[in-house]
Amino acid sequence: MIAFIVRRLLSAVVLMFIITAVTFGIFFLVPKAAGVSEDDLAARFAGKSPTPEALAQVKERLSLDEPLPVQYGRFVKAIVAGDSYDTGVSEVECSAPCLGYSFRTSTPVLDEILDRAPVTLSLAVGAAVIWVIVGVSIGVLSALRRGSLFDRAAMAVALAGVSLPVFFTGLLSLAFIVHAWGLLPSVDYKPLTQDPAAWASSLILPWITLAFLYAAMYARLTRAGMLETMNEDYIRTARAKGLPERTVVTKHGLRAALTPLLTIFGLDFGLLVGGAVLTERAFSLKGLGQLSLDGVIQSDLPVVLGVVLFAALFVVLANLVVDVLYGVVDPRVRHS
């Protein structure tokens, strides 16, 4: 098991370098292919009507005048060995793992990420709790009462949930539930450590909105998985033993039906922790998704790279946890 985890972690590191290299490449090469020059890139950082001298200074400061491999090399080196950044007056230490320094906000990227991660994490965890409970319950009930009115209604709602964009449902719920009806307070994130009640009440709407999307997805997946599992030979065996139907469903059916969901959950959750861009945007939550969106809009490469790396780390970690859990749940995996 240990060897397995180590192996997975190592491949995760390799994977993350590939991801950053690709992000790096996309960031520089794609605009270049589209005809964007270094001057143009620098102009995004300079004010109105920048002079050529001003552009030259920006390019120098952002290292845009260096070859790509050198820039990437520095990025990697900073992660491993740390780096320092010149504010003009002094050097700002950025100790390893240094994810770079945002020229937009003059802050080390890691600080920004760590500052915002709790928001996204709060959003993701809360929503996940809701969507797993709601989605799985509905999926199981639907499967057991396949074809019933409940099943058909639930699946119709689920279809809506899957196909409505969260930005739309988000703005809509905000407009009605908060602003028109005043049922919930405005979404103003308060840290959990400061005021748990305020934390929960400010996040409840984003949770529900985000959970709606996923619950719909999970209800459909659970239903499909449950229907498939309940047709398995071992379910027939369980019945042949004379087990009560409840035991058959919960002990034999549900456990097997939910196991594949674990993988999907790991991936979904990992991706979400990397930033729920649309939900954060809709609810003005200052999380990682918003950070990366700003990074992209403002061409703030270090921020984009940092969030991508962080998100990748979380996806990889979530998958690792899932794999370990899988081993616990499914003995076949453990022994292979």
Next chain:
Amino acid sequence: MGDKRPAETLDGTPVTMAEGSPPPTAFLEVRDLRIHFPTDDGLVKSVDGLSFRLERGRTLGIVGESGSGKSVTSLGILGLHNRRNAKVSGEIWLDGQELVGASPEEVRRLRGRRMAMIFQDPLSSMHPFYTVGDQIIEAYRVHNDVSKKVARKHAVDMLGRVGIPKPERRVDDYPHQFSGGMRQRAMIAMALSCDPELLIADEPTTALDVTVQAQILDLIRDLQEEFNSAIIMITHDLGVVAELSDDILVMYAGRSVEQASVQDAFHRPLHPYTWGLLGSMPRLDRERSERLLPIKGTPPSLINVPAGCAFSPRCAYAELNEGRSETERPELAEVEPGHRVACHLPLERRRQIWETEILPKL
């Protein structure tokens, strides 16, 4: 289903289908069992008027090509069909208790305790997430109010009884850690954990290789002697039946076409389909390539069963009956004591064909 043909039992006493007919004396008696599945393509008549009897300590072999309704029959006896997509009618009497009309809960309480089943594929039939021991313990405890510890000891005993070495250790293994044969033994241990009086084995050896097959069959025979249970041995392999059974029921398209003692079935079979099965049976003293008379054609659709004799499209003797084979369904008739056949061909003619045409080629 309106046609009220008289159904008959293995020992020849006609069975009437009227409601409230007296409980039979046999341990297991199936009367005019019909199991139909309404599907989008039409009504699948998987079992369509099946009757037979079985006594304690006896073994009935049910043979037939795959798709002839053997598994549906066995699941029907255990009450494992989903009431929502299967229409079950007829009567199933187990030791004086009727099961088709009984409540699901009543049938559940009999399952695993008085009647048990061994399935064809032991790997897919055991839950991959639970240890073999847990699955046996579960089967035992659902019907016996004992502690986990007692149940565990019982599970180890059972594993030992079915010939699993070091059962006290293997009890904590998962199904995938067992070999195919061992798995089937564990499956048997699970089925026998509550000493069932009726054991249905649905192709218990199909998934196994030949040597293991033989061991498992030996095991079942030994256990039967020990427990004196009634056994239904389902297979498409006549060899297995020959080895284990007292009586044989040949199924075709959801009906029985011939019922006889093993001796009669093998030495004086009187139905063209049975001849076909015998012909396609591999024999140890013969090369596989020399296998004779594989049955031509494919089994019929159970949605559109051919009119007349269901076997007629594939039967070499169908033309010898002035069209009756295609129009009139042959009824099961007793031709000798304990030997019933459903065929329009005159009996003498059949005996003659068997003697002169079939037997020499086998």
Next chain:
Amino acid sequence: MKSPKVWTAMTAGAVVLSLGLSACGGGDDGDGEGGSAATKFDAGSNGIVNPSDKKGGVLRMGMSDDFDSTDPGDTYYAFGNNFVRLYSRTLMTYTSKPGADSNKPSPDLAEAAGVPSDGNKTWTFKLKKGLKYEDGSEIKAEHIKYAVARTYDRGVLSHGPAYFPQLLDAGDYKGPYKNKNLDDFKGIETPDDYTVVFKLKDPFPEFNELVTFSGQTAPVPPDKDKGAQYRLHPLSSGPYKWEGDYQPKKGGVLVRNENWDASTDPNRKALPDRIEITAGLEANEVDNRLLNGQLHVDLPGSGVQDAARQKILTDPKLKANADNPYAGFHWYVPISTVNIPNVECRKAIVYAADRDAMWRAYGGDVGGERSTSIQPPIIAGRQKGTDLYTSTAAGYKGDVNKAKEALQACGQPNGFSTTMVYRSDRPKEKAVAEALEQSLGKAGIKLTLKGYPAGTYTAEQFGSPSFVKKEKIGLGTYGWAADWPTGYGYLQAISDGKAIVPAGNSNPSELDDPEINKMWNDVVKLDDAAQREAIYNQIDQKIREKAAILPNVYAKSLLYRPQTLANVYFHAGFGMYDYANLGVTG
């Protein structure tokens, strides 16, 4: 899946709907309180709404984006320059008055306006004495010199205006981060602690205006400078100071600076005790909070989103709390003198343009006014001028015959084809482009429309001469507002040949006309503002004669002022409410 456009429309619709519902509850409660007379639509454009001297309360400001920088030396946005007045005093600042008077420079740190000598090449400012920073230390002339020196380093302070490096006579001075010895910076002399002398390369008559418009003369003590990180907590010289640091993209809090002396500062009332700033709100959320009073000010000051706009304009109660002033922008259409070198062909474009449709694209009366001159109305001394090759008459759809005559004169009687660009994420600009495609098509001028993202449009596409040349772009949508409200502030960057730069070019017509260039050279030698204004109006006329710009609409913004906001008025210098003088009630 539906297209993003459909979803956007659905969302907008839903938000409008919900605003309708919210209006029933939220609108009434303000009427009784405040004591002031019921306000009227647009009352804040020319007068003070809810006048007040009452101190106290919390002023809440929000925005969907963020400042380019909170460093007074590094912000260029008008709202940034407006906002930094809360914690930064500069040599000169705008007069804090409603109406046209607010355009005038007023001494701030300086005792009086800068005095020119040496033919407008030397400007001397005398500081008030005893002014202090938030830490109680004294503000000195050298700190202003240092503040200006910082703006030379375009790598560290890249956002702000670059006038000082362009105007001051400082050789190739590179800024204090590359050269620690401030004595090497010869562009400014500080003979004593209270005198600042600017040394210019060339005569520049509007130096007081230049010093007024930005925060770049806000003093920075060299030992307090943190370079790029100074923006997180600029040392306050104004009525408020940062509580902790500003958090980029998130916000911050301003509290009173006890070391600020109100008696030295006639331009800042500083009424609230506390000011809370929230950045990064979703745009509709800003409007929603503004309408229900949770927010007092939408910081960028460019007006509400479409959803709220519709709501406000259709509900008289809400409309009474809104103003519709000239925003300072002129939305116009530069015509490339490089890709369409023949003036007759450019004239044909102006003739054929359907001004009515172009105006409607911006929302009709509330969106703005059909323009004649290039300079918008809030520019000092601007003359309305007369229509050239076009008409601002209501319902004017273009003149196909005149356009065809011009094409004839151009030697292209059958018309020609060219590309028009616009910002794809701005539906109004897209509508303008489509209107032109239609009406120019009638005269035989075939437009190919291409949209680009707003984020890169002015830097990399329409703002890049090489791109314009490569893509053969003939015209595009554009908007411009003055750095300071004079003809120079508005027109120079968009019409002087010297202003053409390789990226982020603000003269997309690439007008490089010897006659106009000469006028720019000469006008700076004139001392008299009125004389200069006359020249500016001539340049304005010339630009239109050369058909380098097709005028369209003087933008009007729709600003909402919650009823709890006091002492509100539109400030022409910033093109929005005057943030240093707002108060709150209730």
